[in-house]
Every structure is written in C-alpha cells, then in structure tokens.
Amino acid sequence: NAGVMQNPRHLVRRRGQEARLRCSPMKGHSHVYWYRQLPEEGLKFMVYLQKENIIDESGMPKERFSAEFPKEGPSILRIQQVVRGDSAAYFCASSPSSTGGAFFGQGTRLTVV
Amino acid sequence: EDKVVQSPLSLVVHEGDTVTLNCSYEVTNFRSLLWYKQEKKAPTFLFMLTSSGIEKKSGRLSSILDKKELFSILNITATQTGDSAVYLCAVGKNSGGSNYKLTFGKGTLLTVNP
Numbered sequence: 346n347a348g349v350m351q352n353p354r355h356l357v358r359r360r361g362q363e364a365r366l367r368c369s370p371m372k373g374h375s376h377v378y379w380y381r382q383l384p385e386e387g388l389k390f391m392v393y394l395q396k397e398n399i400i401d402e403s404g405m406p407k408e409r410f411s412a413e414f415p416k417e418g419p420s421i422l423r424i425q426q427v428v429r430g431d432s433a434a435y436f437c438a439s440s441p442s443s444t445g446g447a448f449f450g451q452g453t454r455l456t457v458v
Numbered sequence: 459e460d461k462v463v464q465s466p467l468s469l470v471v472h473e474g475d476t477v478t479l480n481c482s483y484e485v486t487n488f489r490s491l492l493w494y495k496q497e498k499k500a501p502t503f504l505f506m507l508t509s510s511g512i513e514k515k516s517g518r519l520s521s522i523l524d525k526k527e528l529f530s531i532l533n534i535t536a537t538q539t540g541d542s543a544v545y546l547c548a549v550g551k552n553s554g555g556s557n558y559k560l561t562f563g564k565g566t567l568l569t570v571n572p
Contacts, residue, residue: 349500378558387462387562388501388546401559436500443558446492449500 347372349439349450350419357456358427366422366453370439377420378447379412382434394420427457460485464547464563472571475537479566481547482529489552491523491530492560496544504532537570544568 350369358364370377379391390404394414402412409427414420424431434454438447461484471477481491490508494501505514507523507530514521518537523530534541544567548560 376558378560380560380562385564387564388548388560390559390561393558403559440558444489446503446506447558447560448503449494451500 349374349437349448351435351437351450351453353453354451355454355456357458359458360428361426364424364427364431364455366424366435366437366455367419368422368437368439368450369419370437371441371448374439374441374448376440376443376447377414378438378440379420379422380436380438380449382436382452384433388436391422424455427455429457431455432457460549460551460561462547462549462561462563464545464566466566467564468567468569470569470571471537473538475570476533476535477537477568479532479534479545479547479568480529481531481563483547483549483561484528485549485551485561487552488525488549490550492548492550493521493530493532494546494548496546496565497542501546534568537568539570539572542568542570 377394380388382388392405392412393401409425411423434452436452438449440447463482465480492506493504505521510525518535521532544565546565547563551559
C-alpha cells in the first residue's frame with residue numbers, strides 16, 4: 346500500500362509564475378490536508394478537503410492560493426504569481442476519516458527565485 | 459490563539475541513553491495529541507493520544523498524555539543513531555466532531571551519537 350504521494354519533490358519557480366503541487370492520498374483515504382512548513386517554523390495548517398469539497402480553508406492565504414480535490418485524480422494546491430515568501434516545504438496528509446491520525450507525504454519543496 | 463510548545467528544542471545524547479521529550483499545549487476544544495518523527499522526508503506518524511494516563515508503546519518508544527496539566531511526554535529508551543530526527547508534537551481540535559486541524563509545535567531535534 347503506497348503512502349501519500351506528492352510530486353514534484355522539488356519545484357523551482359521564478360517570481361510571478363504559477364506553482365502546482367500534487368498529492369495522491371493513501372488508498373482508501375478520502376480526507377486530504379495541506380500544511381506549509383516555513384524555515385525555522387512548525388507545520389501550519391492550510392486547508393482540509395474531501396472529494397470535490399473544501400471543508401476548511403481557514404489557513405490559506407486569501408489571495409493567490411487555491412486547492413481542489415476532484416472526483417478523479419490527485420489533490421492540487423495551486424499558487425499563482427509566486428513570491429519569494431512562498432518558498433517553503435508543502436506537505437500533504439491524508440486520513441481515512443476526520444478523526445483518525447493523518448499520514449504525511451514527503452512534501453514538495455518550493456523555491457521561488 | 460492555540461499554542462503547542464515543545465522542549466527541549468534540541469538534544470544530543472549517546473547511543474543507549476534514554477530521552478524524554480516534552481510537549482505542552484493550550485488549545486480550545488482539545489481532541490487528541492499526536493507525535494510524529496520527521497527525518498529528511500515525511501513526518502512519520504508515531505502515536506495518537508486522546509485519554510489521560512494511558513501509556514501507548516511501540517517498541518522502545520512510549521508516550522503518555524496528561525489532560526489536566528495539558529502536556530505529553532515521549533520517551534525513547536536505549537536510543538540508537540537511527541532515532542536521530544525531529545520529533546513533532548501536534549494537537550487536534552474537536553471541530554464539529556472532527557480532528558483535522560492540527561496545530562504543530564516547532565519540534566525537538568534529537569541527535570544520537572554512536
């Protein structure tokens with residue numbers, strides 16, 4: 346049973362470009378969460394999605410960031426017009442229910458140059 | 459604002475030593491406390507604790523929660539170099555019956571020297 350799969354592992358974007366980060370949850374998991382880890386800081390919750398629904402996006406910046414989890418395919422975290430401050434590790438996690446422990450992917454390290 | 463504080467921030471020990479990592483929290487509507495091990499890759503799930511006083515064990519690792527004093531400890535006995543990692547503590551809130559919104563501490567960096 347493969348774990349949570351994220352790609353790409355590393356992504357370099359120039360300021361103003363778009364970044365698309367993908368996350369395939371573990372088999373049987375329909376709950377997906379995105380977290381961001383800035384240098385020297387802990388993981389911060391961004392958004393919680395179930396299939397085709399955003400349940401809680403209270404941790405998402407109001408502009409430029411969006412997330413989706415379509416009926417088919419991976420969850421996508423999209424960052425438009427990236428800025429240097431978006432450079433961070435973005436982790437996706439999944440769980441089989443909303444009350445269980447979440448399992449994390451290996452993260453995507455975004456570098457904005 | 460919800461807060462999770464881990465101590466120490468870093469710790470260096472020798473193989474065979476026993477270590478205790480601490481996690482204290484201030485969270486409204488507490489539901490659970492989780493421990494993760496993060497090496498250079500994904501945080502790896504270790505334990506989820508929801509009740510006070512019940513120790514969870516997995517090999518040389520064990521953890522316990524005190525909901526009255528609002529803290530948890532993670533013990534590692536007979537440490538090995540492979541235990542070197544950042545250990546993360548996270549607290550889940552009870553939001554409408556769900557446990558999804560984890561607040562993480564900054565972690566404890568454990569280094570085990572041979």
